[in-house]
Amino acid sequence: MKKAILCVILCFSLTASGCAADSRILEDLDMVQTTSYDLLPDGMLSITASIPMADPEASAKREVLTVVAENTKNGRIKMSRETQLILVSGQIRNALYGLSMAKKGIYRYMDTLIRDPSISPELKISIVEGNAGELLRKDYDQHPRTGKYIDHLLEKESSWQTIPRVTILSFLRDLFDDGIDPITPIIKDMGNSIRINGIALFQDDRYVAKIPADDTMIFAFLKGSFKEGEINVDLSENGDKKEYAMLSSLVSGRKLKVSYHNQQIKVRCEIKIMCSILEFLGDLEISNEQDRNKLERRISDKLTRKADSMIALLKQHKVDSLGLGSAVRNKIGYANWKKMNWREEFPHVEVENKIKVVIKDFGEVR
Structure with missing residues (x-):
């Protein structure tokens, strides 16, 4: 009987200690929800990440990081130096590409997203009519978490067929299929809100035209x-x-x-x-x-x-x-x-x- 009780206590202790370890790990993580990419006139990249704040006592609902780098990998290294937590990409829901980058071609800038095994193939791809980083950094009065606002907007509109639901998997599938060209939704900052502004048409991985909303x-x-x-x-x-x-x-x-x-x-x-x-x-x-x-x-x-x-x-x-x-x-x-x-x-x-x-x-x- 004493041995049975000892086993139960031991199992409970191991479970509790395991949960505590997981809790401490989570507290040390910055889980990126939305990221954006813009091509600057000098050829450098402007990369922005929106990270929801897990601390309920924090005054801000999210943390926003922006860096300028030669490529996406270097940008991630620079970004990690600006936060006390460990950046992880397993919860990223949306990748936004500015129009300037989309016109040049976006495939080469998807490299980090494609090669990271923690990133879901259901990651949604969208084009921003304008500067993607400026849109992601902006706070909208009725939507304190801009990344979550964008995610819900895209999900809702795609469920009503007004835009296609484009993931990194579907984009790449169409990109490498010689019988179809890729598409993505287009979003735009309207001042007090974000609007679905049409469908981007790609020739290979370059934006060439759009279908109006x-x-x-x-x-x-x-x-x-x-x-x-x-x-x-x-x-x-x-x-x-x-x-x-x-x-x-x-x-x-x-x-x-x-x-x-x-x-x-x-x-x-x-x-x-x-x-x-x-x-x-x-x-x-x-x-x-x-x-x-x-x-x-x-x-x-x-x-x-x-x-x-x-x-x-x-x-x-x-x-x-x-x-x-x-x-x-x-x-x-x-x-x-x-x-x-x-x-x-x-x-x-x-x-x-x-x-x-x-x-x-x-x-x-x-």
Whole structure:
């Protein structure tokens, strides 16, 4: 009996001492949540890290460190000299890249993030329209922890399909796939808040253009199938009185049909959208079936035209951000694909968009 009691006491002592050791270790760590990178005019890097404060008695909610260095590794060494705690990256959620760096190419500056085994492949990548460090260092009155604010903003918007959820894993996957180009969300400092400002389009790892925030849902329709989301469709035409339809509970399905004949490639993108109408400002009576069908056709035509304009933008900048090349590669076979320079071929490919909208319910009447 005494031996049993002694064993229990010994086990408890070991467990308690283990917890205490872990507690002391945690108190010695600075766990980076968000980091930013900017390319300075002289070629040096400005690196900023936002670190939540674990001490509940601390007056500040976070610690912000900024250094200037030749490369990311040297920047980490310099940053560690400015804090009494040990910098660790295992909890990093977001990496922000300033527009100046994005235009030059961001892959080489991802080296530290890629090689660190403690960093999750789910780390989110975003572009800041402006200086990323200035945005991360800034305190927003209603959001005392800027890093957490950015993380929640990106998660919320991606869940509603207004922006893609881009991780370091998905970015690198698209970067090294010759049938698609990478994308990332764009965020911008608006003074008292941070706003999602569109989708960045990359040629390889260089930023070349963007999809404006008002058109990101069109990009989502073209990109693939999804559930959830909403979009406001402006149906006004040539100075007529304003007419809008607010669509919600979107369920979008995409089918790609590729034809290849005499070395001519044609891609047909068929998109079907099931939706509900939250609000409609116009002369049609949506409870009337004929008017509702007319409204469906008008919305379908408007979205198809916007999709055509988006394809023209992608062709102009020679970026296949939708992954049409992957479908073409599957159709024509790998041997024919390797003979083709898809970057140069893509602008000449005929892409036909066909969007069909079906209103499944409207207000209280179904």
